Amino acid sequence: MEQVYLGIVLAPLFGAVLAGLFGRYIGRSGSHWVTIAGVAVSFALSLLVFKQIIIDGAAPFNGAIYTWMVSDGIKFEIGFLVDQLTALMIVVVTFVSLMVHIYTIGYMHDDPGYQRFFSYIALFTFSMLMLVMSNNFLQLFFGWEAVGLVSYLLIGFWFQRESAIYANLKAFLVNRVGDLGFLLGIAVILMHFNTLDYAQIFKMAPHLAHETVTFIPGYEWSLMTVICILLFIGAMGKSAQVPLHVWLPDSMEGPTPISALIHAATMVTAGIFMVARMSPLFELSETALSFMMLIGAVTALSMGLLGIVQNDIKRVVAYSTLSQLGYMTVALGASAYAGAIFHLMTHAFFKALLFLAAGSVIIALHHEQDIRKMGALKNHLPITYWTFLIGTLALIGFPGFSGFFSKDAIIEAVYESTLPGAGMAYAAVMIGVFVTALYSFRLLFLVFHGESRVDAHTRKHLHESPWVVTVPLIALAIPSVIMGAIHAGPMLFHDFFGKAIFVLPQHDVLAHMGREYQGVMGFVLHGLIEPPVWLAFAGIATAWWCYIKHPEIPAVVMSRCATLYRILCNKYGFDDFNDTVFAGGGRRFGRLLWQVGDVTVVDGVMVNGTARGIGWFSSVVRHVQTGYLYHYAFAIIIGLVLMLGWPLLSQ
C-alpha cells in the first residue's frame, strides 16, 4: 500500500514539476494534460484507499517512508498516517482539485501565465496531500507552510497588479502570526514529549494531562492548554478565524479557480483538519475547547454580517467562507469533530461550486465582479444559474441538501455542549443561519434575477460558459446535493472515523444526539420543526422582499442605519487597525530603530562617534609635540622623575 500512498502524493508533484520547469517545451495543452493526469491518478488512487479503509474497513496504515535524520534521539521522518479521516480528506482534496484543474482550462484560457498556474495548483495539491497524510508534526508543518507558500504565489499570481501584491503580502504576514503560534506549539510538544510522531504523542498525552508549565514565574498553566491554544493559533491563521481572518477576503485578488480550491474548499480547512487530527490533545483541555468555540462563534456571525454589505461577487462568497469556517470551529469547540469534518466536506463541495459558478458569471461578463452591474442573468447562463442555486441552497442549509445535515448537526451539537461559552455560541450560530440565507439570496437575486444592470455591449455577447467550465459545476453540484444525505448517519453518529477521532465520553455530544437519530428522513423531518430551518426561510423571504419585491428598501435601511452600515463597510475596522497599529506601528518602530538605533546610536555615536572622538583627540594630542627641544627634554626628565618616584611611593 505504501506505493499507492506515494503515488497519491507524487503524481501531482510530477505534474507540477513538468509544467513548472518544462512548461515552455510541453506547451499549454501539454501543461494542463500532465497536471490533470497527475491529479486524476491521485484521485483514482484516493478512491481506492477510501474503499479499502472506509468501505472494506481495512486497518489504518501508520508508518515512516523515509528517515530524514535522527538527532539526539528525535527522528525526523516522512511518513503516512492513513486512517478514515485521511481517506476522506484525500478524496475531497483530489476531487475538488481535479474539478478546478479542468475548470481552469476554460477560466485561464487567455492568460499568459497558463503553465505557471497549472504548475502552482498541482504543487498545491501535492502540499495539501502531504499535510493531510502526515503522521508527524514535521511533515505537517512542511505541508502547512507549503500550502501557505502556494497560496501566497497564487494570490499574487497577477503580480503586475498593485492590489494583488498587497493582498499576498498581507496573507503572508498574517499567516506568519498564526504560524509562529503553530511552531511554538510544535516546539512545546517536542520539549515535553520528545517526539514528533502523532501516535506516540497521543499515547503519552493522557499521562501529561495534568502537567503544568511555568513561563512567567508565579503563573502556572496547564501544559495541554498551552499546546492546544498555540496549535489553534496556527489554525486561526490558516483557517482565517477572527482576528487573523483579514487576509482571506483580500485573497480574492487571485484567479477564481484558486479562490475555489485554496481559499474555500481545501487549504483554509487545514486548520479545521489539524484540530480534528489533534483531537486526543484538544480533548484534554476544556479551556482550549471553549476558546475555540468562542472564536468560531464570533467569526461565524460577524463575518456573515459583512457578507450582506459586499458588492463584489467573490467577496460575498469569501465572507460566506469565513462564516462557514466559523461554524466548523464552533463544532470543534463543542467536541463535535466529526460534525466539523462533515461540514468541511460538504462545504468543500458547495463552496467550490459557488466560487466556480461565480467565476463562470465573471467570465461571461468579461471579468466584471460588481454585482450592482449584474442582474437577470438567469436565462443567459442557465447551467450556471441552476448550479449556483444548488450551491446556495446547500449553503443556507435547505432541508435535504448537504449543508442542511452538516450545519444542523453543528447547531445541535452546540446546543448539547455544556462547555462555558456554549450558550453564546448557540445564539451566534442561530442568528448566523438567518444571516447566511439573507446574504446568499441577496447575491442570487442581484446576480440572476431582477432587472438587468449589465451594460448593453456586454449583454449582446452574453452566452453560457464552455463545457470545461460547466462540467465541473455539474460534477460539484451532485455531491453538494447528495453528500449530506449519504454521509450524515455514518459520519455523525456511527463509528465512521474509528480511532481517527478521539472524544472523551463527557464531551461526546454527537453520541448523545445519535441516540435520537432515526435515519435520514427522520433527520429532515425533525429539522423542519426546528428553528434553524425557519430562520433560513426567513432569511430567504427577507432577501426576496428587499431585493426583488421592493428594491428601494436597502437604500432606505442604509441611510437609516448609516453608522452600522459604515462599521460593516469598514469590516469592523480590523484592516484599519492592522494598517495603523501593526503595519504602521511596525514601520514606525522600524524607522525609529533605524533613525535612533542605527543612524544615531550605532552609526552616529558608536561608529562615527568613536572615530570622530579619536580623531579629535588625536588632533589635540598631536600638539603635545611642540617642536621645542626643551619641551622634549622636559618630558624625558618628568618621565624619569615619575619613574623614580613610583618605586619610592610603592615601597
Place this chain on the structure above:
Amino acid sequence: MDFTLPNFAPAMPEIFVLSMACIILIVDLFLTEHTRVVTYLLSLITLIAAAVLTANLDTAEPVLTFSGTFINDSMAVVLKLFIYLITFVVLVYSHNYLRTRQLYQGEYFVLILFAVLGMMVLVSAHSLLTIYLGLELLSLSLYTLVALRRDSVSASEAAMKYFVLGALASGILLYGLSMLYGVTGSLDIGNISSHISTSIATPAEHSIVLVFALVFVLVGILFKLGAVPFHMWVPDVYHGAPTSVTLFIGTAPKIAAFAMLMRLLVDGLGDLHSQWQTMIIIVAVLSMAAGNIIAIAQTNLKRMLAYSTIAHVGFLLLGILSGTLNGYASSMFYVIVYALMSLGGFGMIILLSRAGFEADRLEDFKGLNQRSPWFAFMMLILMFSMAGVPPTVGFYAKLAVLQAVVEADLVWLAVLAVVFSVIGAYYYLRIIKLMYFDQPDDVAPLAAGFDMRLAMSANGLAILGLGLFPSGLLTLCARALNP
C-alpha cells in the same frame, strides 16, 4: 698584568667590519661622483662577508672573550645577521635616492658601516662598558647621518634635537650604569646578575640605589627604543632626516636596542623583574595609546610611520614585560618583523620619490593602484602586516606577544593592546583606501631602477611569505634565546 692575547675569533666580524669601514673611507677619497659606485659595492660586499663570517661562528656554547666584556651567543648571531640583511637592503634602497639628491658621498656608507659596527658591539656586549661603547658608536654615527644634508634646515634641526636629547639620555644611562657599578662593584653583566640575586636573597641597605640604577638604565633603553614619554625625538628626527637615513634609523637600530634591552634588563637585572614589570606595562600602554592615536592625525607618511613605530615599540615591550622565555622570543620575533615591515614602508616612500619630489605625504599615495598595481599590492601587504591582518606576518608577531601577555595572566593588557591595534588599523587602512579608491594627482611613471624594484618586491613578498609560513622564524627566535 696578564698579556696573553684574547680570543679574537668571536669578534672576527666586528674586526672585519671595522677594517673594511676604514678601507672604504680611504678608497673613497680617490673616487669621483661617477665612480662612487665602488664604495657602494664595497659596502655591500662588506655586509655579505660579515654575514658569512658571523654565520660561521660556533654558537653551540656562549663564548666570552676580551676579559668577559664581549660575548658571542646564538642570539647575537641571529640579530647580527638580521642587522646585515636590513642594512644591505637599506643601501640598495637608498642608492638611487642618494644619487639624485647630492647625498651620494662616501661618508654615508662609512657612517652606516660604523653604525653597523656599533650595533654589533651592542649586540655582543657583556659588560656595561661595552654596551656604552656600542651605543655611543651607533648614536654618534646616526647623529651625523641625520645631519648629512647640512644645508637642509629641517635635517639640521632634527640632528640637533636628536643629538641633544640623545646626549641627555646617554647621560641618564651612564649615571644608571655608574650606580649599578657602585652597588655591585662590577661592570660584568654576569657578575652583576649574580650579585643582585644574592642581594635579593639577603636584603641589603643599598636596594633603593639598585632600584634607582634600574630606573636610570631603563630610561636610557626606552629612549633608544622611542617609547612614551621618551619618544619626542622620534617624529621630528624621522621627518627631518633624509628618507634614506630615516629608513636606516627606523629599522636596524631597533634590533640593536632590543639586544641592549635583553643584555641589560633581562641578563643583568632579570631578578628585578617584579620591579621593572609595572614600569614597562605603563610605558607600553602609553606607547600603544599615544602612537596609534596621534598617528591618525598625521598627514605626512614619515611622521605617521614614526608614530606607528612608537606604537610597535609598545607591542614589543609587551613580550618583554611578561618575563618569560616565550615572551622574550616573541619580542625578538616582533622586532625582526617590525624592522622588515618598516624597511618596506620607508622603502616605498623612496620608491615613489624622484629628483625634487619626496613622496612622503599621504596624498602622494593616491591612486597608486592605477600607476602601479604591483607596488600598490606590495604596499597593501605592508600595511596589512603593520595593522596585524592575517595572513601577513604582522599578525603572527602581534599574536605571539599577546600570547605571552596572556600567559603572564595579564589578559586585560592583551585586550587593551587589541583595542589599540584596532584604532591603529584605521590609519594603515586609510593608505590602502587612498591607493585603491582615490584618483591619482600625479600620473608620472615610477622612476625606480630595477634593483630597487626587485628588493621592494622581495621585501613585500617576504612579509607575505613569512605570514604564510611563520614557524621557521618563530622557532629561530625561540632557539636563539634558549639554545
